[in-house]
Amino acid sequence: MFFHRIPAIVQRLYPNRTWNNKDAEGKVYLTFDDGPVPGVTEFVLDQLAKRGMKATFFMVGDNVRKYPALAREVISAGHQFGNHTYHHLKGWDTNLEHYFADVQKCEAIFEQVMGKKSTLFRPPYGLMTGPQMRKVSQSHKIIMWNVLSGDYDPTLKSDKILENIKKLTDSGAIILFHDQKKTAEVLPKLLPQYLDFVQQKGFETAQL
Numbered sequence: 001m002f003f004h005r006i007p008a009i010v011q012r013l014y015p016n017r018t019w020n021n022k023d024a025e026g027k028v029y030l031t032f033d034d035g036p037v038p039g040v041t042e043f044v045l046d047q048l049a050k051r052g053m054k055a056t057f058f059m060v061g062d063n064v065r066k067y068p069a070l071a072r073e074v075i076s077a078g079h080q081f082g083n084h085t086y087h088h089l090k091g092w093d094t095n096l097e098h099y100f101a102d103v104q105k106c107e108a109i110f111e112q113v114m115g116k117k118s119t120l121f122r123p124p125y126g127l128m129t130g131p132q133m134r135k136v137s138q139s140h141k142i143i144m145w146n147v148l149s150g151d152y153d154p155t156l157k158s159d160k161i162l163e164n165i166k167k168l169t170d171s172g173a174i175i176l177f178h179d180q181k182k183t184a185e186v187l188p189k190l191l192p193q194y195l196d197f198v199q200q201k202g203f204e205t206a207q208l
């Protein structure tokens with residue numbers, strides 16, 4: 001089943017993860033997972049820059065290795081970045097040791113390419129085991145989301161996605177998009193209109 005809003009019961013099951021920021025009156029948090037990916041990440045950066053907006057990019061370590069200049073471009077534009085593992089691992093299929101080593105490998109490439117480590121982490125697929133969560137949360141704030149755009153789902157029409165996420169965008173919302181190959185076609189039909197909406201509503205695009 002596809003749903004845009006994460007049910008409250010799921011959020012209560014994982015109290016150590018940040019799903020939204022209820023105290024953030026007038027602020028929303030734009031997040032982009034899986035990049036940097038040439039052709040897609042630049043588009044996102046350009047749309048954000050046009051409106052003076054800031055976002056958080058949860059990067060895959062292996063993409064940072066492949067596209068270091070693009071990763072640095074994200075940082076020099078003043079955006080935040082976070083760890084999304086080196087190999088985009090699914091926590092439930094990976095043992096603790098392997099999972100944590102992959103998170104550290106991602107930090108090593110961040111340091112090498114961007115000169116600094118990240119303090120934020122988002123598990124690929126939103127899935128990680130309790131032990132993985134406890135281990136990673138010693139060094140990182142674990143950031144989930146409460147508005148899932150569904151931009152990666154080819155069965156969803158962009159106008160439908162737009163309608164849904166506009167409805168769900170409220171103070172403190174953490175909105176999840178992807179800057180990856182699968183979203184290359186839909187983002188131009190979705191992101192500019194959505195960012196205009198955020199601007200018209202007077203939301204500040206804050207960092208986590």
Ligand SMILES: [Zn+2]
Binds near residue numbers: 033088
């Ligand atoms: Zn991902």
